[in-house]
Amino acid sequence: MSSPTADTPRALIAGRFLAFAGLVLVAFSMRAAVAALSPLIPAISQSYELNTAAIALLGSIAPLSFAAGGIFTPRIERRIGIERTLILALVLMIVGHILRATSVNWQTLALGTLSALVGMGFANVAMPPAVRKYFPDKVSTMTAIYMSVMSISAFLPALIAVPVADVISWRGSLLQWAIFAVIALIPWILEYRAHRNDKNPNVADTADVVRKVHPWRSPTAWSVGLVLAVSSITGYAMYAWMPVILIDIAGVTPAQSGALLALFAGIGLPLAFVTPGLAKRMGKHVHWLVTISSVFFLVGYLGLLFAPEHLIWLWVAIVGTGCLEFPLALTLVNLRTANVRSSMALSGFAQIVAYLSAAMAPPLMGILYSSTNSWTVVLTTLLVVSVAANIPAALILRRNRMVDAELKLS
Numbered sequence: 001m002s003s004p005t006a007d008t009p010r011a012l013i014a015g016r017f018l019a020f021a022g023l024v025l026v027a028f029s030m031r032a033a034v035a036a037l038s039p040l041i042p043a044i045s046q047s048y049e050l051n052t053a054a055i056a057l058l059g060s061i062a063p064l065s066f067a068a069g070g071i072f073t074p075r076i077e078r079r080i081g082i083e084r085t086l087i088l089a090l091v092l093m094i095v096g097h098i099l100r101a102t103s104v105n106w107q108t109l110a111l112g113t114l115s116a117l118v119g120m121g122f123a124n125v126a127m128p129p130a131v132r133k134y135f136p137d138k139v140s141t142m143t144a145i146y147m148s149v150m151s152i153s154a155f156l157p158a159l160i161a162v163p164v165a166d167v168i169s170w171r172g173s174l175l176q177w178a179i180f181a182v183i184a185l186i187p188w189i190l191e192y193r194a195h196r197n198d199k200n201p202n203v204a205d206t207a208d209v210v211r212k213v214h215p216w217r218s219p220t221a222w223s224v225g226l227v228l229a230v231s232s233i234t235g236y237a238m239y240a241w242m243p244v245i246l247i248d249i250a251g252v253t254p255a256q257s258g259a260l261l262a263l264f265a266g267i268g269l270p271l272a273f274v275t276p277g278l279a280k281r282m283g284k285h286v287h288w289l290v291t292i293s294s295v296f297f298l299v300g301y302l303g304l305l306f307a308p309e310h311l312i313w314l315w316v317a318i319v320g321t322g323c324l325e326f327p328l329a330l331t332l333v334n335l336r337t338a339n340v341r342s343s344m345a346l347s348g349f350a351q352i353v354a355y356l357s358a359a360m361a362p363p364l365m366g367i368l369y370s371s372t373n374s375w376t377v378v379l380t381t382l383l384v385v386s387v388a389a390n391i392p393a394a395l396i397l398r399r400n401r402m403v404d405a406e407l408k409l410s
Contacts, residue, residue, distance in 0.1 A: 069121025
């Protein structure tokens with residue numbers, strides 16, 4: 001069975017069930033390593049010391065690993081193909097989950113986290129091109145599906161981490177996610193076996209210019225990177241510090257802070273389902289989604305700053321809604337490119353920009369808090385960065401240009 005082509009539209013999973021199952025299962029594994037750890041920090045600290053510096057480092061591993069994925073995944077995919085790239089990503093996740101569950105100090109916890117998150121970084125970059133390869137006639141629909149599942153994989157681990165740890169220990173709580181990654185391996189191994197003799201469809205595509213001219217010369221590529229960066233900075237800052245922040249500023253319990261983190265992540269589920277189709281329908285007006293996101297960030301952070309004791313769940317939900325830019329950026333990876341190769345190039349580039357920026361957020365928050373002993377400066381900084389970075393991104397997207405066209409003109 002060859003890969004589907006754009007001129008043969010059909011039912012969503014007709015003749016490509018393995019690819020559909022593989023994408024959904026990978027998506028379910030793509031946020032567990034991030035979301036499952038933060039609520040367990042107090043329990044892990046009872047087994048061995050985790051100081052502020054260690055927590056900040058653990059928070060920084062995620063965006064740095066994802067940036068590494070942006071650098072290396074396009075090169076790896078050109079050598080071994082999308083299927084084996086996803087297999088490699090899942091193997092790294094499995095190894096990471098096992099190392100974290102058996103860790104004896106923060107260094108081994110960090111090593112396991114690094115392995116799991118590098119695997120997630122590879123999957124981050126490979127997923128949009130995989131959608132384009134197997135579902136070129138259903139790009140927005142399939143993007144919405146896998147992004148929705150990925151949102152579940154972000155809030156579910158945060159929601160159940162502490163209750164599961166109470167029953168089977170924090171080690172068992174972390175280890176359970178290795179099982180799902182193993183299950184996700186199965187369809188991709190079968191898909192690779194079915195296609196291992198196929199010619200790589202990217203070899204003869206029309207995106208030679210993307211290999212010769214780096215996407216950093218495309219303003220549209222930068223705008224997609226900025227959109228993804230704003231969401232990533234907010235997301236990884238909150239995953240690293242939200243439970244601690246909410247306990248301090250709102251007086252919630254650790255269990256309540258975990259539930260609020262799950263709410264923050266869970267808001268991504270409806271956003272992931274709605275945003276890809278909305279972005280496609282808005283077409284050249286898609287920049288308005290970036291503006292709307294800025295408004296949500298502004299209102300949410302102001303609520304956390306000035307009224308944390310009242311309606312804390314509402315402010316958390318509003319900030320989470322601002323992160324609609326995450327599914328928007330991944331949708332733009334395919335909407336602003338013409339083929340699989342340029343999609344892979346833009347996906348990698350955008351994630352380098354986004355996650356190198358996001359890597360600075362957790363340690364910077366720790367430094368600001370240590371210097372001021374107040375979360376006010378921290379939350380104000382996040383507010384300013386979120387709104388300011390969205391301005392050039394919206395202005396560039398307003399031009400409605402394709403990355404391929406901009407690179408050919410350069």
